Amino acid sequence: MASAFASQVFSRRHLIQAMAGAIGVTDETAMRRPGKAPLLEEKSLPQTTAATPPGPVRWLQKATFGFTQGDYAAFYSLPGANDDLRWQSWVSQQLNPAAISDTACDARLAGAGFTTLGKTLPQLWAQHRVDNYTTRMQPIAEIECATSIRAIYSNRQLYEVMADFWHDHFSTFGWDYDGGPVFVHYDRDVIRPNVFGNFRTLLEAVCKSTTMMYYLDLQASTVAGPNENYARELIELHTLGAENYAGVMDPQDPSLPVGISGDGTSARLKYVDEDVYESTRVLTGWTIKNGHWQYPADNDGTFIFRDAESWHDRFTKYVLNRRFAPDQGQQDGFKLFDTLASHPGTANFIARKLCRRFVGDNPPSSLVTSIAQLFMSTWQAPDQLKQVTQAILLSNEFKTSWGTKVKRPFNAVIGALRGAGADFTPTLASYGSGTWSTKDEVNSRLQQTGQRKFYWPAPNGYPDTAAAWSSSGSLAMTWKMLVRLTEIHKEVGYDDTRPYLIDIIGLTNGAVAAGSRTAVNIVNYWCDRLLGFRPEPTYTKAVDYLRQNAAATEVLTLNEVWAGGSSPNLKNHYTQSRLRATVALIMCSPDALRR
Structure with a gap:
């Protein structure tokens, strides 16, 4: 010794x-x-x-x-x-990870003795939302280990990199007392199936996920007690980004710019606080089956929309100058996600984040613009994110840049x-x-x-610039x-x-x-x-x-x-x-x- x-x-x-x-x-x-x-x-x-x-x-x-x-x-x-x-x-x-053989990585995962990675959401809900903290947090602990194994050994490297990106974008604290027991579902069924899919689909899947519901309190948002936590992060972090915030202004102020969204209709290009409040009203009633006193038999952790008068706000709403007609029920939420996913502000915000990840802390504006245009024009395509990722990786800016990023x-x-x-x-x-x-x-x-995985407490995800890690x-x-x-x-x-x-x-x-x-x-x-x-x-x-x-x-x-x-x-x-x-x-x- x-x-x-x-x-x-x-x-x-x-x-x-x-x-x-x-x-x-x-x-x-x-x-x-x-x-x-x-x-x-x-x-x-x-x-x-x-x-x-x-x-x-x-x-x-x-x-x-x-x-x-x-x-x-x-x-x-x-x-x-x-x-x-x-x-x-x-x-x-x-970009076609399912066709890539990954037997060695799969064997390493299988030999690690994990027992929660294959459990359904109801199984995770029933078996791990218990008082024993070790049992309760076993799913997030196993996802942490599995993520490291895949990052090191998987042949599907780009898929793992993009799963990491979207986990940061839709960041949750994995060790949250209520979200941790079902984090396997968030990783396996929400993030991973959509990394090369459609952003609008991913956006809705994240909203409905039990982990995000608890993390940003949407599961408890009702017409009688609206909670704006999720709606604010939906707009400020998940879609338009704080860069498109107009400040404390009247939403009808004529100085606010208006433009054409990807769906071909006009929308206000900058959001104000009123848009957050109205989006909160739109999403009331989006919750989970958690044994609520009104519905004690509903208790498996899965998503449910409650259209009852005490849950969903039935009245007219206005988001980004678009009118949401009364008595539309869950369609209110669908329209909100369509509006945000097709918005040019969202396209620019997501394009800049993706280019920042792959090209540099301050990616060329010309690249960001071209990727944003592709993002918006393909907003309904099932492989939208695949097309966007491919365009970045084949760009001259990606291939010629070096040393413009630091490894986290x-x-x-x-x-x-x-x-x-x-x-x-x-x-x-x-x-x-x-x-x-x-x-x-x-x-x-x-x-x-x-940078322990899934351990960032704030909803903005781990920083992705050199200054944050230097x-x-x-x-x-x-x-x-x-x-x-x-x-x-x-x-x-x-x-x-x-x-x-x-x-x-x-x-x-x-x-x-x-x-x-x-x-x-x-x-x-x-x-x-x-x-x-x-x-x-x-x-x-x-x-x-x-x-x-x-x-x-x-x-x-x-x-x-x-x-x-x-x-x-x-x-x-x-x-x-x-x-x-x-x-x-x-x-x-x-x-x-x-x-």
Whole structure:
């Protein structure tokens, strides 16, 4: 154990120094040890570096949860005489996820021992809305684990990326006391079936979902006690966006602009508070069967519209200058969703968010406009979102942009696990006792980075700009998590014979021949594996850190020498520790965190 402890101390102490150099700290004094030779000597290296990754690497980094060599090889097996044509083939393939074999991911999910992922909504409602908190939150806990497994191992990468996007857009706090027990239904039956479908369909499905009903209080909104929480977020976050808010104004003010919606009729282009209040009236009576005292027999958690006089507001309403006739019942809600889904403000808001996810924090206005026009013209198409996603991924703006986004913590961690070929299956092995097993350390520690899945308390979803994730706190915790990935053992135990989550030594030995294991060749391998290219200054700093005082071309010994009990060969042991830290350095580099 003493040697294992020394290994961790060595890794963390020297890794901070190496990371400082990689991000531009070049104070020579900081790189020297008193009375000893410099840790980082300046020596020339082979000119194998590049400023930016090749096109396919860039595209795969942005359209998946992280570049892998397997994905890169699969890309070059696709039809097409050049990279552009192969990319068209990749996008076409990914937009049809049902046709993509995912047996390995499915097998990993099946072997994880989850028991709630296949339960119907009534089953979840009956079996998990109980006082025992562990049982109550088992569905959301299993979805959290399953989401990580799919993000790492699924061949349907674009589908998983888009499921992540729409979960953010229609964000709910997964661990809500009332929504958590049925969160499986929200993920499986509401979000996932519609990621490449129709936005209007998705919008209504979200509204009717039990999780959203409880999260934004729609289930309790009646004519006698209207609750505007859902209606406000429906307009401000789900459709028009705050960018189309006109402020505190009279809805009849002639200065408010009017335009033509996708349905061919006119509508006010900016919303005011009165539109929120009127939308609240429209959606009264949209609720769930939750054993309400008026309907005690209705208690399975499914959606129901109650048209009774005490529930739904029967009188005339006006939303965005459109008249909702009296006594229309549930048709009021259908008309509201039609109005919002076909509105040009919605098209622009959604287009900008999608372009921001794939292209950059400030996507070109010309791209946003063209995508918004496509969104509005296809608002009734069953594959509307498929067409929109395809247009973005095939755009010149997507293909030429690089470094305009940063990876959020979840993406950074999942991408590192993907690239490094980690063997990671988070389960609820110890969840029954209220604790997480060592295998689940990644998910639980993601909370410290600020992006544990389904854990954002506000309805606006996790931020999607560099500024939100570049604070010292968030970045430091992301670095800490990435460093930790190279140290975590797969199994619970206290001896050093346990396998690591990432088999860094084994992968290096398997890829680089014994007589060729120089710092240059090893860093070549790990940069190629994790990043898809060899960027400066990360490349040189990693080589210098790994070799220490040795020549860049000197062969390093990486053989395992300690099987527990006897003292290790410290020279080899420290070289292995330094290699783990080198891999962590590459994972934490600015180049690894760019998209």
